[in-house]
Amino acid sequence: AQKVTQAQTEISVVEKEDVTLDCVYETRDTTYYLFWYKQPPSGELVFLIRRNSFDEQNEISGRYSWNFQKSTSSFNFTITASQVVDSAVYFCALSEANNYGQNFVFGPGTRLSVLP
Amino acid sequence: DTGVSQDPRHKITKRGQNVTFRCDPISEHNRLYWYRQTLGQGPEFLTYFQNEAQLEKSRLLSDRFSAERPKGSFSTLEIQRTEQGDSAMYLCASSLRDMYSPLHFGNGTRLTVT
Numbered sequence: 001a002q003k004v005t006q007a008q009t010e011i012s013v014v015e016k017e018d019v020t021l022d023c024v025y026e027t028r029d030t031t032y033y034l035f036w037y038k039q040p041p042s043g044e045l046v047f048l049i050r051r052n053s054f055d056e057q058n059e060i061s062g063r064y065s066w067n068f069q070k071s072t073s074s075f076n077f078t079i080t081a082s083q084v085v086d087s088a089v090y091f092c093a094l095s096e097a098n099n100y101g102q103n104f105v106f107g108p109g110t111r112l113s114v115l116p
Numbered sequence: 117d118t119g120v121s122q123d124p125r126h127k128i129t130k131r132g133q134n135v136t137f138r139c140d141p142i143s144e145h146n147r148l149y150w151y152r153q154t155l156g157q158g159p160e161f162l163t164y165f166q167n168e169a170q171l172e173k174s175r176l177l178s179d180r181f182s183a184e185r186p187k188g189s190f191s192t193l194e195i196q197r198t199e200q201g202d203s204a205m206y207l208c209a210s211s212l213r214d215m216y217s218p219l220h221f222g223n224g225t226r227l228t229v230t
Contacts, residue, residue, distance in 0.1 A: 004158075019138060031215075033215065033216055035218055035219075037221075043205070043223060043224060044221055044222070044223050044224070045159070045207070045209075045219075045221040046221075047219065049221065050216065050218055052216060081165035091158050091159070093219075095215075098172070101147070101164065101166050101171050101172065102147070102164075102215055103161060103164065103172065104149070104161070104219055105161065106151075106159045106160075106200040107158050108156075108157060108158045108184075109156075109158050110156070
């Protein structure tokens with residue numbers, strides 16, 4: 001069965017610090033997709049980044065970067081030079097095909113507070 | 117792209133009443149999902165449509181819950197005989213059929229059962 005674990009419940013950093021959010025997933029499929037979403041205080045979940053299981057190349061996009069390691073089933077997300085506007089709850093999600101199509105399973109989230 | 121729209125934003129109802137929520141997905145998206153989120157938790161899958169076909173329902177979904185997506189456009193989620201445990205944020209999301217396509221969420225409907 002699919003499962004996503006985010007061991008960090010809450011993280012607090014001071015503005016301009018780098019912060020890494022951890023995500024560990026479980027799946028029996030060889031084809032799957034991983035996503036990070038942000039949920040600011042306004043409530044709407046916003047898609048940030050994605051990676052498929054065949055591409056372990058790590059990337060940087062602006063202040064965001066991610067580290068995907070299949071060997072440890074981890075998909076960690078880093079914000080560089082954090083800003084107060086980064087304060088939100090961040091969710092890692094796993095998607096894989098099933099008999100019905102495609103389902104997304106979300107982790108419990110990590111609440112990030114960036115202090116000025 | 118006007119985004120995913122949900123209505124109403126808030127609903128307060130008394131226990132035992134029926135409620136219905138509406139979701140309008142992004143127009144070119146043929147997949148539509150309903151999730152439920154309680155305080156401090158991640159979104160929990162409820163059900164999923166591809167066009168007008170309801171392809172999957174969570175085993176956690178009580179038979180008091182029903183969802184429809186007539187004509188493959190908007191969707192409704194109805195909860196009959198509401199209970200206090202139904203209080204939550206109900207999220208709708210849509211996506212393209214492409215397996216790599218992310219979910220795009222609406223702002224949600226917050227249900228409070230008194």
